Amino acid sequence: MTALAGPTLAPRIVVVEDEDALALLLKYNLESEGYLAETVLRGDEAELLLRERIPDLLILDWMLPGLSGIELCRRLRAREETRQLPIIMLTARGEESERIRGLATGADDYVVKPFSTAELMARVKAMLRRVRPETIATVLKVGDIELDRETHRVHRGGREVRLGPTEFRLLEFLLRSPGRVFSRSQLLDGVWGENIYVDDRTVDVHIGRLRKAINIGRSRDPIRTVRGAGYSLEVV
Numbered sequence: 331m332t333a334l335a336g337p338t339l340a341p342r343i344v345v346v347e348d349e350d351a352l353a354l355l356l357k358y359n360l361e362s363e364g365y366l367a368e369t370v371l372r373g374d375e376a377e378l379l380l381r382e383r384i385p386d387l388l389i390l391d392w393m394l395p396g397l398s399g400i401e402l403c404r405r406l407r408a409r410e411e412t413r414q415l416p417i418i419m420l421t422a423r424g425e426e427s428e429r430i431r432g433l434a435t436g437a438d439d440y441v442v443k444p445f446s447t448a449e450l451m452a453r454v455k456a457m458l459r460r461v462r463p464e465t466i467a468t469v470l471k472v473g474d475i476e477l478d479r480e481t482h483r484v485h486r487g488g489r490e491v492r493l494g495p496t497e498f499r500l501l502e503f504l505l506r507s508p509g510r511v512f513s514r515s516q517l518l519d520g521v522w523g524e525n526i527y528v529d530d531r532t533v534d535v536h537i538g539r540l541r542k543a544i545n546i547g548r549s550r551d552p553i554r555t556v557r558g559a560g561y562s563l564e565v566v
Contacts, residue, residue, distance in 0.1 A: 342365070343387045345368070348372065348394050363451055363454075380412060383519055387454060390402065390403060390437070393421070407435070441453065473552060477498075477502055484501065487549065509562060511556045512560045512562065513559060514534075518530065
């Protein structure tokens with residue numbers, strides 16, 4: 331039986347850049363590459379956003395109003411939740427000492443303005459492939475569960491599993507971060523989208539449907555309910 335699926339969950343990228351024209355240009359190019367892109371113009375607003383939801387990659391300008399990019403990078407690296415967040419720093423500072431400072435603060439890559447958008451897109455793809463391969467991998471596998479993004483098929487223990495489109499996206503989202511606990515609101519944003527109003531309890535309904543579909547026979551339930559926190563997918 332073939333697993334039915336909705337659209338694949340594309341990697342989410344946040345651009346923090348106070349030059350509005352450049353921010354829009356980067357958003358356009360990222361979306362053209364198939365990524366989900368969001369722009370923020372101020373460093374302090376970006377800090378608040380990143381406390382609510384963590385993207386797959388951050389493109390961060392050095393000089394920002396409200397909170398500098400270098401200070402935001404330092405704070406992100408001090409938090410457990412964002413310690414491993416891939417960060418590409420954008421800056422007009424090309425001196426070697428400044429590049430060293432940016433990398434020492436925690437940036438994973440460093441691009442000097444003016445830059446080629448084609449080169450930046452190549453760096454984004456290379457970084458995602460290196461540090462978050464699950465965001466671009468064709469096949470996601472955790473334990474005995476395997477999901478193929480291209481064929482939209484799901485297998486557990488070698489047997490095909492039929493899923494509805496929402497359950498497919500929900501499983502894909504959980505497979506990308508095994509062991510991590512997601513709140514209902516995080517699952518709503520990640521699976522249904524930020525601009526769609528869906529009641530929190532809808533998550534519980536679809537988690538129930540997903541459990542029923544993937545728990546074949548006496549298979550152990552890989553979805554853990556964390557009381558008061560949300561759900562996570564465990565390796566079984």
